Amino acid sequence: MTSRQNRQRDRAERGIPEATVARLPVYLRALTTLQDGGVATVSSEELATAAGVNSAKLRKDLSHLGSYGTRGVGYEVEYLVYQISRELGLTQDWVVAIIGVGNLGRALAGYGGFASRGFRVAGLLDADESIVGEEISGMTVEHIDRLEDMIADHGVSIAVIATPAGAAQVVCDRVVAAGVTSVLNFAPVVLSVPEGVDVRKVDLSIELQILAFHEQRKAGGPGDYDPVADDGAPPGATQYVEAVVEA
Amino acid sequence: MTSRQNRQRDRAERGIPEATVARLPVYLRALTTLQDGGVATVSSEELATAAGVNSAKLRKDLSHLGSYGTRGVGYEVEYLVYQISRELGLTQDWVVAIIGVGNLGRALAGYGGFASRGFRVAGLLDADESIVGEEISGMTVEHIDRLEDMIADHGVSIAVIATPAGAAQVVCDRVVAAGVTSVLNFAPVVLSVPEGVDVRKVDLSIELQILAFHEQRKAGGPGDYDPVADDGAPPGATQYVEAVVEA
DNA sequence: TTATGTGAAAACATTCACAGCT
DNA sequence: AGCTGTGAATGTTTTCACATAA
Numbered sequence: 270m271t272s273r274q275n276r277q278r279d280r281a282e283r284g285i286p287e288a289t290v291a292r293l294p295v296y297l298r299a300l301t302t303l304q305d306g307g308v309a310t311v312s313s314e315e316l317a318t319a320a321g322v323n324s325a326k327l328r329k330d331l332s333h334l335g336s337y338g339t340r341g342v343g344y345e346v347e348y349l350v351y352q353i354s355r356e357l358g359l360t361q362d363w364v365v366a367i368i369g370v371g372n373l374g375r376a377l378a379g380y381g382g383f384a385s386r387g388f389r390v391a392g393l394l395d396a397d398e399s400i401v402g403e404e405i406s407g408m409t410v411e412h413i414d415r416l417e418d419m420i421a422d423h424g425v426s427i428a429v430i431a432t433p434a435g436a437a438q439v440v441c442d443r444v445v446a447a448g449v450t451s452v453l454n455f456a457p458v459v460l461s462v463p464e465g466v467d468v469r470k471v472d473l474s475i476e477l478q479i480l481a482f483h484e485q486r487k488a489g490g491p492g493d494y495d496p497v498a499d500d501g502a503p504p505g506a507t508q509y510v511e512a513v514v515e516a
Numbered sequence: 517m518t519s520r521q522n523r524q525r526d527r528a529e530r531g532i533p534e535a536t537v538a539r540l541p542v543y544l545r546a547l548t549t550l551q552d553g554g555v556a557t558v559s560s561e562e563l564a565t566a567a568g569v570n571s572a573k574l575r576k577d578l579s580h581l582g583s584y585g586t587r588g589v590g591y592e593v594e595y596l597v598y599q600i601s602r603e604l605g606l607t608q609d610w611v612v613a614i615i616g617v618g619n620l621g622r623a624l625a626g627y628g629g630f631a632s633r634g635f636r637v638a639g640l641l642d643a644d645e646s647i648v649g650e651e652i653s654g655m656t657v658e659h660i661d662r663l664e665d666m667i668a669d670h671g672v673s674i675a676v677i678a679t680p681a682g683a684a685q686v687v688c689d690r691v692v693a694a695g696v697t698s699v700l701n702f703a704p705v706v707l708s709v710p711e712g713v714d715v716r717k718v719d720l721s722i723e724l725q726i727l728a729f730h731e732q733r734k735a736g737g738p739g740d741y742d743p744v745a746d747d748g749a750p751p752g753a754t755q756y757v758e759a760v761v762e763a
Numbered sequence: 764t765t766a767t768g769t770g771a772a773a774a775c776a777t778t779c780a781c782a783g784c785t
Numbered sequence: 786a787g788c789t790g791t792g793a794a795t796g797t798t799t800t801c802a803c804a805t806a807a
Contacts, residue, residue, distance in 0.1 A: 288776060294725040298704060312788065321706040324788095325778055332790055340789045341785045357725050358732030365724070372626045376619035382704065382721035387728070427727055450734060451727040453720075457545060457629065459568040467730045469723045473700075474629035476716045477612070478541040478604050480674055480698040481634070483714045485605030487697060535798060559766065571766095572800055579768055587767045587806045 285356070289330045295320045296327070297353045304346050312343035359387045366425045368440050369432035370395040370403075370410050373455055377431060378406040391423035396436065413440075420447040427451045434458045532603070536577040542567045543574070544600045551593050559590035606634045613672045615687050616679035617642040617657050620702055624678060625653040638670035643683065660687075667694040674698045681705045
């Protein structure tokens with residue numbers, strides 16, 4: 270089965286697993302790298318290795334998009350790049366606003382990954398008057414008062430929040446009220462948003478804590494070199510810091 | 517059952533689910549916020565709301581650490597903060613090295629979240645001679661040649677890689693060879709590491725692409741305004757951008 | 764009475780292993 | 786002969802619903 274014509278509807282029938290969606294960008298990056306290297310065709314085994322997954326998972330993931338490979342051969346790189354881009358919505362441009370121009374906001378403004386894959390930064394906004402007007406990566410920082418205007422004028426559909434923790438929810442409420450339904454949050458707070466709004470979170474501190482957990486487990490195993498041999502300190506002995514983390 | 521004495525071994529018997537580990541830092545943050553607000557006791561319902569999960573999940577997660585609540589009452593905030601901190605390995609200090617002092621590296625160096633929760637930055641390293649010696653957030657940037665020395669001298673156990681994509685694997689190989697077994701990678705590449713080394717990845721571009729996917733689905737529903745209405749373009753018709761994303 | 768802790772059920776995700784197509 | 790695509794099996798995570806304890 271699976272005639273050429275109804276590939277698109279066969280699978281992808283409203284509903285690619287979330288775990289798969291999260292891996293598609295990784296596949297896409299591996300594919301574009303191969304493409305830059307002049308590779309025209311790739312097997313699931315090769316692509317899986319490049320993407321850091323196993324081949325069964327890769328094939329299952331791709332099968333949710335449709336039947337884009339050739340048995341006995343593999344996948345045509347260019348075709349697959351196009352199909353994944355399309356599935357992810359990267360064949361159209363998305364307009365992004367960056368709110369909060371501290372260290373992180375500046376880093377984001379200069380990040381090459383925005384421009385290069387269909388994400389256009391409409392502008393940078395900050396509440397701090399002393400920063401407003403400053404030129405960063407070819408953009409002039411605007412006052413946060415301009416937020417709603419900018420969203421409307423430029424058709425912003427993704428808001429990147431890089432403010433301090435205390436300002437994040439207020440900013441989030443404003444962008445949502447202005448019609449934005451996708452938010453990428455770098456502030457270390459749990460944002461609450463109405464139904465239908467997507468929030469994704471990038472949190473350095475959380476990643477470090479997860480690493481620490483595993484690191485501790487390794488060190489705790491029997492027989493380890495343990496340079497600064499610290500025992501299981503008694504409760505209360507360690508002055509564990511309570512300060513709330515801020516962006 | 518579950519006498520006071522063997523709480524620790526009862527559950528947590530080698531093996532907290534990974535999904536739970538990933539949420540513990542979120543609970544911890546919610547708890548410290550409550551603590552700062554003077555709250556002494558919290559119910560699973562309240563804490564779950566603050567952490568952005570449902571209460572059943574929260575209770576199941578906490579049950580993997582032990583039985584730290586009181587039926588009919590809730591959890592003692594301070595006690596739970598300590599237990600989670602301990603489980604995550606935050607009652608000891610972890611030494612971090614940041615490699616790559618571009619925009620992102622600078623942002624990371626100035627990030628409050630490091631110092632405030634048991635993560636100490638041993639130093640900043642970069643290959644660019646013109647940056648070496650520069651003072652950033654109270655630290656002097658050192659040359660990448662010093663990498664192995666720094667890891668040995670300061671007992672670095674977590675490496676934060678914030679280099680361009682092209683340098684990331686080489687840097688990773690070096691830190692692993694020097695004995696580091698936990699890596700936080702900001703470069704947009706899949707790092708390959710030997711068994712026993714943990715890598716976590718933070719990738720802005722991937723997060724944006726996941727948001728774009730969902731945004732597209734929303735817009736794609738029947739009856740929508742669809743600003744740049746793009747049909748199912750034939751393969752090859754669209755000049756989709758191929759540029760590799762870089763940090 | 765109230766809210767935790769947890770078996771059991773359901774949903775979701777990964778891996779296996781091979782039929783089927785090129 | 787080789788590699789995809791996929792049912793079936795296995796493993797993990799979430800949710801349900803209630804016995805249990807304060």
